[in-house]
Amino acid sequence: MLQIAFIRENQERVIQALAKRNVDAKSVVEDIVKLDEQRRAAQVELDGILAESNKLSKDIGEMMKNGEKSKAAILKEKTVLNKEKSKKLAETADALATELTEKLYTLPNLPADIVPVGKTPEENLNVFEAGEVPVLHEGAQPHWELVKKYDIIDFELGNKIAGAGFPVYKGKGARLQRALINYFLDKNTAAGYNEVQVPHMVNEASAYGTGQLPDKEGQMYHDATDNLYLIPTAEVPVTNMFRDVILNENELPVLTTAYTPCFRREAGSYGAHVRGLNRLHQFDKVEIVRVEHPDKSYEALDGMVEHIKDILNELKLPYRILRLCGGDMGFTSALTYDFEVFSTAQDRWLEISSVSNFETFQANRLKLRFKDKDGKNQLAHTLNGSSLALPRVLAGILENYQTAEGIVIPEVLRPYCGFDIID
Incomplete structure (x- = not known):
């Protein structure tokens, strides 16, 4: 605010x-x-x-x-x-x-000076691109066909149990999912982030604190009896750990990471861009959150971008980084970088991470402050990023690593999976 x-x-x-x-x-x-x-x-x-x-x-x-x-x-x-x-x-x-x-x-955050002018995602600025797009074998398929072929994700079974957008991961698919979660957490903790496990539901004050309410009320699953909301991202409970907190300046920065399932009631649509893992109502994500001194928050944002680049470089996935234009940024953000992985089988870019600096916007709602050297209370800056969201990362791996013999597991994930190929 x-x-x-x-x-x-x-x-x-x-x-x-x-x-x-x-x-x-x-x-x-x-x-x-x-x-x-x-x-x-x-x-x-x-x-x-x-x-x-x-x-x-x-x-x-x-x-x-x-x-x-x-x-x-x-x-x-x-x-x-x-x-x-x-x-x-x-x-x-x-x-x-x-x-x-x-x-x-009702007022969104003010965009930073370097935010590009624009109204649509097409006007976002491509600031970095890396990785080689693989040449796939003849007959290569998108992930929603591959998962049926190898029986590793069952969308129809999930639809039977809950509805569209709630997949069931099976066998090597479930193990690969768990491997990605553990790998992301290990990378984050090695970078100095403190791992926490947080509730998957939050109260109204928490949803207001990070800006999900009232802006995204229709996108959140709500339990009216207890007035609790299923979290759309770990950002909400993790950042609210610091609601009504006054830190000492020497305690900054505070770095936190968490794995959670995420729940979003996004409006339904049709077509290949939302098929399979491309858009889900329940998905897994590993999040990183930082509480920073205002003088150092943009340096911290650059560090978060480099951290996620390192993960994608290790996964050897082709990716690009976009600086979002004013019309495409989230309500609470002052500056956002989106990471996208290129899916060769779908011939399109898939968003897999969003890294943002909120400056004091969330901290003002949260009453998250720090005591400076003069003993005065100042609002801190908050930042968060996906590190990473699993569905589209998984889709990128399945599609870009497919061969005629099966789906090869990225080398960095093999110790976590316990197998080298899905065949």
């Missing part, structure tokens, strides 16, 4: 920055500034009445000591009136604060 003081002092800057996201924020910014003025005016008046009431109480006490009961009675009547006024003003101030917060929740 953007800070109200920043909006108040930089109205035009906020409007122009959000225009880069193709958001016309002029009326919302004006409403926010007006509501803030009204709230502050109500609070000033309330504070004045409360101060006057405190003084009256002291004066009444002195008068009673001095036997001036009639004068005290007059002041008591005034305190009753002040009590009624303060109650109404407190209700007004609270109502204005609630309306102000709801308005603030």
Whole structure:
């Protein structure tokens, strides 16, 4: 959430920055500034009445000591009136604060200066590309055909048990899935990330804290009885570990990694771009999250990008990195890099990771702060990235490593799998 003081002092800057996201924020910014003025005016008046009431109480006490009961009675009547006024003003101030917060929740984060202008994914900027696209044998197939051929993932069985988008991994498919999870976690912990296991459901405060609510309410599975949400990513519970926390500056940075299943109620569509593992309602992902000093967060973002490049280089998958344009960035992000693996069998790029710096946007919602050298509380910066999302990585491996004899396992994964080929 953007800070109200920043909006108040930089109205035009906020409007122009959000225009880069193709958001016309002029009326919302004006409403926010007006509501803030009204709230502050109500609070000033309330504070004045409360101060006057405190003084009256002291004066009444002195008068009673001095036997001036009639004068005290007059002041008591005034305190009753002040009590009624303060109650109404407190209700007004609270109502204005609630309306102000709801308005603030509608504004996305400001894009960083280097975010490209654009409205669609086609306008994202390709900043890096690596790896060789393999030449496949005649008769090579996309992964949704391969998994049937080798009986390693069963989409129809998953549909029977739960519905479309909930696959069942079998045999070597399940072992390869587990191998990827363990490999990703080992790479992350070796890089200094502390592994945690977190709940797969979160409360409303947690969903608001990282910006999933109200922006993505329709995409989250919701248990109305207990008002809990199935997590769309480990980012939500992991980042909320630091909600309402004040760190010391020397505790920064904080690096955390977690494996979780993820759940997303994405709108249904048809075609090869969503077939098989390309889009699921339940999938596995290993996440990395960082809490950083504001002066070092973009250096940290570059480090996260290099970390994921290292993983993909070891997997020997052809990939590219995109800097997302303003119109394609997530609601909470200030700068996002997407990693995509090239699927030779599908002849298309598959997104497998998103790495973002949120600056203070999440920290402001979370009240995540650190105490600087002068003893002042400052908002931290939060970052997160997929390291990595499994379905499309798995799809890329199955399709790019297929041969006429079977699917060869990438060398780096063989110690985790216990086999060299799926045949």
